[in-house]
Amino acid sequence: MLTYLFSSKSFPFGILKTLWREDFHMPLYYMYVHGWMKLFGTSDVVLRLSSVIWGVLSIPAFFFLGKTYKSEKLGYLLAVFACLSPILIYYSQEFRFYSLLILFVTLSTTFFIKILEAPSKKMLALFIISNVIILYIYTLGILLVASEILILLIHYYLYKREHLKNLNKYLAYLLILSLPYFFLFINYLKASNQTLITGFPICSVNIYTPIILFNDFFSPFLTYLYGPSGGIAYMDFSQTLTGFIILLFLLTSSFCFLFGLI
Numbered sequence: 508m509l510t511y512l513f514s515s516k517s518f519p520f521g522i523l524k525t526l527w528r529e530d531f532h533m534p535l536y537y538m539y540v541h542g543w544m545k546l547f548g549t550s551d552v553v554l555r556l557s558s559v560i561w562g563v564l565s566i567p568a569f570f571f572l573g574k575t576y577k578s579e580k581l582g583y584l585l586a587v588f589a590c591l592s593p594i595l596i597y598y599s600q601e602f603r604f605y606s607l608l609i610l611f612v613t614l615s616t617t618f619f620i621k622i623l624e625a626p627s628k629k630m631l632a633l634f635i636i637s638n639v640i641i642l643y644i645y646t647l648g649i650l651l652v653a654s655e656i657l658i659l660l661i662h663y664y665l666y667k668r669e670h671l672k673n674l675n676k677y678l679a680y681l682l683i684l685s686l687p688y689f690f691l692f693i694n695y696l697k698a699s700n701q702t703l704i705t706g707f708p709i710c711s712v713n714i715y716t717p718i719i720l721f722n723d724f725f726s727p728f729l730t731y732l733y734g735p736s737g738g739i740a741y742m743d744f745s746q747t748l749t750g751f752i753i754l755l756f757l758l759t760s761s762f763c764f765l766f767g768l769i
Contacts, residue, residue, distance in 0.1 A: 510536075510537070510540060510554075510602050510603055510604075511540075511544075511549065511554065511602070512525075513525050513526060513529075513530065513537045514537045514538075514540035514541045514544060515541070515544070516541075518538060518541050518542075519534070519538055522534055522537050522538055522541065527691075527694065527695075531646055531695050532604070532644075532645065532646055533642065533643045533644055533645065533646055533648075533688065533691060534643065534691075535640065535643035535644050536604035536607060536644050540554075540557065543557050554602045555600055555601070555602050557602070558598065558599050558600065558601060558602060558603065558605075558606045558607070559599050559600070559606075561599070561606040561607040561609075561610050562595055562596070562598065562599025562606040562609070562610075563599070564610055565589055565595060565606065565609050565610045565613060566586050566589045566590060567586070568589075568610055568613040568614055568617070569582070569585040569586050569588065569589040569613055570582040570583060570585060570586040571613075571614075571617050572585060572613050572616060572617045572620075573585035573586070575617050575620050575621055576620055595609060604644050604645065607644060608641065608644050608645050608648070611637050611640050611641050611644070612641060612651060614633075614637045615634065615637040615638050615641060615651070615652075615655065616655075618630050618633045618634035618637060619634060619655050619658075619659070622634055622659065622674075623658075623659070623662055626663075626667065626670050626673070626674065631673075631674070631677040632677070634655075634677075635677055635680055635681045635684070638651075638652045638655070638681060639681065639684045639685065642685055642688045643687075643688060646692060646695070649688075649692075652681075656678060656681075659674060659678075660674070660678075
């Protein structure tokens, strides 16, 4: 219903104005849904079908990722995992942007691997396009995009310095295309009168914040680990051994991400 209400506003300024006042997400998905509803209608099946399509397209995207990283066998294995993934199945039925986000994160990672192995203008362009789409779909997409860029810069500086200038040119294109994203992001932070983003801890940043942001990127189910007053629910876990074990379990995705980054 939230997606329907936001996307039903006038295109594009009505959508932007509503998001500015009542949400913390970027406008690309809602603008896309606005067009989808104009073309196909607003029945429950039609609205959910949009997410189904992106979820199904994620299956060959996972195959492409596995094949790029290692082999066709790994590609088939990842495709099977995509078919059986509870989160992907769930979000492929929900009228939200997550199945679309999963698709483009998978594509971005694939292009990222290709650029690491053998840089080409085509792959660089596809990498830029997929990351721009990620940014304008999901506010916290900056975590993934910034991490990939950092790794690329380090890798090229150490091993492909002759291609570094060309890489920087394409990253400059990405930066230019991302300027509206940063403008929106800063203004979201300033919009203190927003009513639907009070759970986002922009005013209670501490040493736990990066961990929770990384966890939230990998699983939006973990958004509400913050306490009702905006404090960290982790602090309650740390008082007992059982709580400590729960804490380690919840932080698994962050540990995996940081280990992979290193």
